[in-house]
Amino acid sequence: MKQPEQITLDSDEFEALRLVDLLKMQQQHAAIQIGVSRQTLANVLKSARFKLMDCLTHGKALLMKNAPEEKL
Known part of the structure; x- marks a missing residue:
């Protein structure tokens, strides 16, 4: 497969x-x-949302690169 x-x-x-x-x-x-500008954050969100939708729409695997530990 x-x-x-x-x-x-x-x-x-x-x-x-x-x-x-x-x-x-x-x-x-x-x-x-x-610690970034609002415009930079918007660009990062746009990229992240595109990747997420690409995976959901086309059945691609989503990998996390150096995911931060959840803060308590």
Whole structure:
């Protein structure tokens, strides 16, 4: 059986998705927490969301690159 194509989600993309989409944080606040501009955060989110939808739509494997440990 053929292995699915793999897409790697970088740790900054994961963190941006977590803060904005999971925790419902405003982009401006999430950008401050990560230490980037709001526009940079928006670009990271766009990339992460594209990768996620590419995997869901085309059955590709999503890999996490250096995923941060969950903060308690």
